[in-house]
Amino acid sequence: MRLKIILIRHGQTKDEKLLTDKFIPIARNIAKYISLEKNSNNIHFLSSPLDRCVESINMIISEVNKLLNTEYKNNTDIALIRWEKEEESREDSYKRGLCYRKQIKKIKKPLIVLVSHSSMLPKLTYGLVNRKIKYEKFKKNIKDNEKLEHEYISVVNFDKNFKYNFEC
DSSP: OOOEEEEEEOOOEETTEEOHHHHHHHHHHHHHHHHTSTTTTSEEEEEOSSHHHHHHHHHHHHHHHHHHTOOOOEEEOGGGSOOOTTTSOHHHHHHHHHHTHHHHHHOOOSEEEEEEOTTTHHHHHHHHSOTTSOHHHHHHTSOTTOOOOTTOEEEEETTTEEEEEEOO
16 A cells, blocks of 8 residues: 655744644645545644644534535544753753654555644654664655645655645
């Protein structure tokens, strides 16, 4: 089974709260992009448990459900939570992101849509691409600051290639 993962950074926030009005048209655009995928009839949605990620993915799911006449739901995973320096070392958060590929491999769906945080998405993405890609080459392809922009997506063909940081 070919596996494709669409990684999304949550919508913009103010005081740790999602700016929902601003995210509505973006959720629609992302949902349109997802609905055009070959396996849009067999998707696993996944997010960090923090409110802004859950709200972002739920808005996207709502739009996908309207477009495809489906009843998808979100699955949260504590392993996708953002890095907090008071809780873990930066190196441990990198390992968490890189090792998440083991969790992804357990999901038996051809298309996974995942919403998380800028502190996790670069290492998550790198952990999902072919291990033959050296990190320096990967880093060259993801923009200088490594952060996935708010509301932008990356697409990874598991163990193959990736497209990073683009707007739908």
